[in-house]
Amino acid sequence: MMQDRNGTGIGNRIGKSLAAGSGEWKRAIMRGLGCRCPACGEGRAFSSYLKIRPACDACGQELHHHRADDFPPYLTIFVVGKIVGTGIYICEMHYAPPLWFHVATWPLLTVALSLALLPPMKGAVVGLQYALGMHGFGEAGPAGREGDNERGNTA
Ligand SMILES: [Zn+2]
8 A cells, every 4th residue: 555754545545535425525626627725715726827836825725745747737638639539530520621621720729728728637636636635735635634624623
């Protein structure tokens, strides 16, 4: 089993988070998709196009723990590939447009979709890491705050 820095199994944390059934992990991912702080949903998660703020302006949640790495580009390539690939297939099968249409449309759409989807994907990955208490989010994320939640502290 993978162990995080605190020596707690990541599988155990995921199990706790998912078993809680509170939907906090879904909420954290959705807030991240909106490029907002996964903890409060109010503060902005990004200080520039792809740079995550060290901490949330609204609630003070530290965000520098994230290790999104290559996962956001992977997700972006997967989603854009599905959309553009399906678009090319449907367009060609139903309308058979001239070659210039393909050359003019699909590369532009690919670049535009990639640039548009990369920040939300990164926000979602940070939200997922926050929700699962990964990479130093352990003390702050829902999985790591189980004791606090039992005491009624929801901050
Ligand atoms: Zn916040």
